[in-house]
Amino acid sequence: MIPYALAAGALLASLAGWPWGWLGLLAAPLWPDRKARLAFVLALGLVLLRLFLLGDPWAGEIGREVTVTGPLRNGVVYDARGPVLLEVFPRPADGWVRARGRLERPRPARNPGDFDQQVWLRGLGVGAVLRSADVLSYRSEAGARAALRRRLLAGLTPEAAGLLRALTLGERTALGDDKTAFRRAGLAHLLALSGLHVGFLVGFFLLLGLPLGRWRYLFALVLLLGYLTIVGASPSLLRATIMAGVWLVARALGKNDAPLPALLALALSAHLLLQPHAAWSLSLWLSYLAVVGLLVFVPPRRPLPPLVSWLRDSLYATLGAQLAILPLLLHFFGYLPLFSPLANLAALPLAGLLVPLGFAKAVVPGLDFLSVPINLLAGWLLTIARSFAELPSLNWGRLDASGFALYYLALLPLILWWRGLLRWETAAALWATAVLAACTPAPRPDVWFLDVGQGDAALVRLPGNVEVLVDGGHDWDAARLRRTLTALGVDDLDLVIATHPDSDHVGSLPELLTSFPTGTLVLNPQGSGDPLEIELREAAARGGVAVVEAWRGRSLTIGNARLDFVHPPPNASGDDNDRSLAFYLSVGSRRIFFAGDAPASAALAWPPRVVEVLKVSHHGAAGGTSDTLLRRLRPRHAWVSVGRGNDYGHPAASVIALLEEYGVEVHRSDLEGAWRYPLY
């Protein structure tokens, strides 16, 4: 009981933070016995004290020019005052750095599915970013790590070198595109230094230290700690090292039956005491939950032939780990590789050989002959990852809190039945009820106005998995837009509307049309032979996307939505903006006017209809919104998609003033990021 109380106290304290964490004391009476209660309070207090001592070293310096000095690791400078993320392009390799720049707070995600710098840095315990930084001096690292890397890579093929750097030193960026292959194959955990690696290494060390008798456990511990300091303490590696450390000490003391769940709980409490901020990092949750799943699902040992029992255990282990972290995977990565248990069965033995081999080659000089088997095994492992990456996966978007809760509620009765604590009928009925609750609420229609800087993009989600994308921002937004679409649960786009061929509206669409399943593309009437328009049509042809032209008087109906185009007239002349599509989108009684970049001077020709939301034309430029337009539409909300500090002077002060005069609630992408408007 005591290890669990320690873990619970530490977790509660690090999640609640200073000073609110003290409220966690109210939970103390939950522990039935006095010792556990004491342990809980102790862990809570210690972690809170640690958080208090860490404080916020940069609180007074935000917004000022600051010089930081210290070792650089993965883009973070560990200055004596506190860690800072160094934002400089290109990012220098690890080493020692002195840099000057403006200190700012990390930015939150601008769109769903965006990389969230704030949360990522919070998990690393980094509270500030050095922006527009100048590197004053830089030394590439010459320490133990560089020497290890040199010895490790001697004689390896480039492919194998990339893989071994990731596998033994945790330098995942060296892997390039194969990183994605590992992720898509469900093998990404091989690349995160974790219990797997530590397990292989500890086994290898114990084998080496066999002549030392009982001292071999301490020998392995020392080597392991050396490894940890060289490659750096990522959450999963720290977790595994603490667990292995406690196990080794217990063995050295002659205690051979340390229960793994208690070890895990102890590791969590020690981990959070060392790095209280890690409770906010995704890798910590993935790491601990995977081990919990593994411990729960691997059945107790039974006398079986060794190969059968090994097969059975590894299959149950991957399945259990997978089940435990499934909602996190779907939420944060958007897909689940369906064949990952098989991929793991094939890949794990190879990784189990490669990790100690690579380690031995890196540490002991003169083992260059090992490059032959390493090249061979690495080639096999890469082939496995690449071929499994091609297999289908289950795509999903972000989950909300109830989604997470219902998933684990559905899993719990199954676990209880698996461990023999519940009859199967009861477990099945409980499971089915949770599944039923998760299935019943039908998705509700909404519009996501996305933040693509000085550009335009909006996604309309309708019931029945009908999705409409209106413009997509610049070509450099394409990858980000795809992540956002995935996060919003979009697997295919039924309709894509390219209002007019300007790069800030349709730049990303050629790539999207070829890589994202799309039903129909809507274009404005064929015009000047603009290169972007030609590119769009070619991309549509390549992607097998139907093309429809629209103009004033044309209406499209898709799902329960109706799009009434009011601009441009079929014979329109003028520049791209003058010929931009503008349309009413009606879903039930809700109506939104998407103005594209159309000029407000044409508003008299648009049939007046009261709308809920006006997508302000042309990023809020003066010619896009007029008194006449607002009098005819009477919007309640307005969305202005505009880049921060853009050179065009968008949005025009006169437009904002006019909108305020009409009592319109203005939402701006530069101020608040993406904005969701519900259509129910």
Add this chain to the structure above:
Amino acid sequence: MARFRLVALYAYLGLVLLLGLARLEPHLSVRFSSVLIEDVQPTVSVVGAVKNPGLYTLPPGARVADALAAAGGALPEADLDALDLAAPVGDAETLRVPAAGQEAATTLGVPPARVSVNRASAAELEKVPGIGPELARRIIIYRPYRSLDELTRVPGIGPRSLERLRPYLKP
């Protein structure tokens, strides 16, 4: 009774499984909803040198020539060369058919008159799509221009923007 309980459980499980699979299915396959296209019949006002000026509702996709025909055809003095008979008409537009010798002041079917970069006032230049007050002022400062190509002298006009502006301008 026990058997009945088991049957009920199976039925419940089956239903839930079906429901769950129905919810999963869209995530596993790609299927597009159908798009229904409708065109309104454009209503246009035809005025000027035609037999029966008035409001006409035409079939979708109608051209200027169809609008003329709907208005009973052009009068003998109409200057049909000033019109683009093949241009499509849009809803809520006015087609003005000029008589010969009359300046074609119309909103439809006629290419806009070009603006002279050497003679036009700032206000006239600003009517050109893509030219704002600031650019109009600069165009006037850098006068004269022997050909339109010399417009690239003006800061803010590059080869690309010149090609966009060219249809609206003359030297």
